[in-house]
Amino acid sequence: MLELNNQYTLMKRKIDTExxxxxxxxxxxxxxxxxxxxxxxKTRVPFRCxxxxxxxxxxxxxxxxxxxxxERDDDEEKPLAEYMKEVLSEDKPxxxxxxxxxxxxxxxxxxxxxxSDGCRGCFARPCMSNCPKDAIVFINGQAHxxxxxxxxxxxxxxxxxxxxxxxxxxxxxxxxxxxxxKKNEEGFVEIEHDxxxxxxxxxxSCPFGAIVERSGLFPVAKMxxxxxxxxxMIAPAIEGQFPGSLGQLKAAIKKAxxxxxxxxxxxxxxxxxxxxxxLHERISEGxxxxxxxxxxxxxxxxxxxxxxxxxxxxxxxxPMGYTAEIVREKYPDAKSVFIGPCLAKKVExxxxxxxxxxxVMTFAELASIFIAKDIDVREMEADDLGDTASxxxxxxxxxxxGVAACVMRRFQAEGVNARTLPINGLxxxxxxxxxxxxxxxxxxxxxxxxxxxxxxxxxPGTIVKPALALKLxxxxxxxVKSK
Amino acid sequence: xxxxxxxxxxxxxxxxxxxGGADLLLFNDFVDPAVLAECEIEGCSCLDxxxxxxxxxxxxxxxxxxxxxxxxDMFCKLLAEAVKNA
Numbered sequence: 001m002l003e004l005n006n007q008y009t010l011m012k013r014k015i016d017t018e019x020x021x022x023x024x025x026x027x028x029x030x031x032x033x034x035x036x037x038x039x040x041x042k043t044r045v046p047f048r049c050x051x052x053x054x055x056x057x058x059x060x061x062x063x064x065x066x067x068x069x070x071e072r073d074d075d076e077e078k079p080l081a082e083y084m085k086e087v088l089s090e091d092k093p094x095x096x097x098x099x100x101x102x103x104x105x106x107x108x109x110x111x112x113x114x115x116s117d118g119c120r121g122c123f124a125r126p127c128m129s130n131c132p133k134d135a136i137v138f139i140n141g142q143a144h145x146x147x148x149x150x151x152x153x154x155x156x157x158x159x160x161x162x163x164x165x166x167x168x169x170x171x172x173x174x175x176x177x178x179x180x181x182k183k184n185e186e187g188f189v190e191i192e193h194d195x196x197x198x199x200x201x202x203x204x205s206c207p208f209g210a211i212v213e214r215s216g217l218f219p220v221a222k223m224x225x226x227x228x229x230x231x232x233m234i235a236p237a238i239e240g241q242f243p244g245s246l247g248q249l250k251a252a253i254k255k256a257x258x259x260x261x262x263x264x265x266x267x268x269x270x271x272x273x274x275x276x277x278x279l280h281e282r283i284s285e286g287x288x289x290x291x292x293x294x295x296x297x298x299x300x301x302x303x304x305x306x307x308x309x310x311x312x313x314x315x316x317x318x319p320m321g322y323t324a325e326i327v328r329e330k331y332p333d334a335k336s337v338f339i340g341p342c343l344a345k346k347v348e349x350x351x352x353x354x355x356x357x358x359x360v361m362t363f364a365e366l367a368s369i370f371i372a373k374d375i376d377v378r379e380m381e382a383d384d385l386g387d388t389a390s391x392x393x394x395x396x397x398x399x400x401x402g403v404a405a406c407v408m409r410r411f412q413a414e415g416v417n418a419r420t421l422p423i424n425g426l427x428x429x430x431x432x433x434x435x436x437x438x439x440x441x442x443x444x445x446x447x448x449x450x451x452x453x454x455x456x457x458x459x460p461g462t463i464v465k466p467a468l469a470l471k472l473x474x475x476x477x478x479x480v481k482s483k
Numbered sequence: 484x485x486x487x488x489x490x491x492x493x494x495x496x497x498x499x500x501x502x503g504g505a506d507l508l509l510f511n512d513f514v515d516p517a518v519l520a521e522c523e524i525e526g527c528s529c530l531d532x533x534x535x536x537x538x539x540x541x542x543x544x545x546x547x548x549x550x551x552x553x554x555x556d557m558f559c560k561l562l563a564e565a566v567k568n569a
Contacts, residue, residue, distance in 0.1 A: 243496075243500045378497070379528060463505065467512075
């Protein structure tokens with residue numbers, strides 16, 4: 001996967017911010033078609049073939065930000081202004097989550113191993129001896145891979161002492177844990193939406209930006225602009241994503257137009273308590289293991305690809321689900337919006353909580369709102385967070401092993417023993433592993449599954465690198481703990 | 484004679500922070516320790532450069548001189564330069 005901060009994410013944030021500025025000024029329709037020209041000025045040295053293609057890509061990014069299904073509704077003759085009018089008058093359906101920009105797809109050659117000039121044609125020839133398919137031959141004293149025999153196992157790459165074997169992957173195919181991203185007959189990217197689990201790994205892996213999420217930002221921005229009573233539910237991963245303290249962040253979110261802010265950690269406490277009870281019950285009844293159910297991408301994975309795990313995952317709602325109930329109780333007349341690091345949460349909200357949750361957006365999009373509205377988090381006077389003592393530890397839900405830790409802290413051991421096992425990140429390998437559990441159960445009673453390696457703090461909607469997020473989180477947590 | 488340390492301030496305004504400024508806060512991981520020893524690095528409130536300047540976020544101030552569009556690589560070079568000239 002790509003580093004979080006690269007030219008592409010920076011461009012994305014710039015586009016988000018510029019679009020939002022126009023939106024809040026009320027000039028979006030007039031400005032829309034000028035935005036690509038302003039964002040990619042004539043003087044820019046292009047990274048793609050030319051500025052015109054870059055402008056076309058900005059146009060598509062704006063469409064994706066507005067929630068348009070580019071695969072289905074792309075019409076090159078239609079001005080952006082028309083699209084914007086459409087989006088302003090009605091919200092687009094939230095699913096499918098992802099869409100592709102074929103124009104951007106580079107049509108990468110299929111995944112392959114190649115031997116570079118670095119080959120010294122050595123005497124030991126470990127590549128040849130270790131190739132299980134005898135695919136390596138030597139021509140003029142250099143190794144060559146016979147394409148028709150190669151099964152792309154990568155053994156030759158592992159054993160070459162000169163690192164002369166290179167792997168050239170198709171990043172999107174490689175990143176997808178469930179093989180839902182494939183190249184079509186013309187060699188361009190295609191997503192099988194009914195297989196997709198919404199983890200967002202393909203979006204982040206494509207260096208050309210050819211796969212995009214259909215953002216849920218517009219419905220929320222419209223609510224804010226209309227001055228509706230909207231409550232923000234902030235995911236536990238938000239700590240460390242912005243400068244300043246959580247209290248200042250709460251103040252900033254309210255300044256952006258939200259009526260109040262509720263921490264999803266509050267719902268996470270309910271999840272922990274109920275999951276601990278459920279675990280106890282299941283073990284006493286003789287079940288061999290139970291998995292967590294808070295990661296929406298994992299929920300999709302089970303529903304679509306590993307059906308036998310359906311009865312193994314806890315029936316407890318996710319922290320977002322309980323938080324939505326808390327908000328409903330506290331503000332029966334308000335709308336609720338989940339702000340998190342996650343793309344799959346949009347799927348969860350659309351499939352399970354259509355009546356309870358009115359919008360889902362990411363931290364990165366929240367940042368764009370702040371910049372567009374000129375809100376500086378660090379300059380805000382901190383808002384009172386209220387009494388957080390009971391659920392403070394549940395902010396750990398955002399970090400791998402954190403969910404299991406919170407559940408175990410609330411687990412009444414009495415006569416039963418529970419071991420935990422974290423699945424830290426979904427990829428092809430862990431998906432295979434989880435499929436084997438049907439025949440041989442894992443050596444743990446509570447399995448915590450998180451689709452993103454490192455936990456939600458490494459989610460696709462985050463702003464800062466996980467390493468820094470952890471650092472900022474520990475700094476902020478420090479004074480709390482020393483008390 | 485003891486040289487005074489190079490004063491480095493990284494803008495932590497929201498715009499700078501989310502557009503790459505946050506990366507610079509990991510300076511311990513990517514700046515030469517010998518250079519770091521000669522520097523005093525701190526995060527600071529918005530330098531207000533984004534409102535007037537023609538450059539791009541993130542902004543960094545080194546001995547009160549403002550630099551724009553600073554990435555990790557540039558940060559290393561600027562610091563090394565500043566330490567050499569101190």
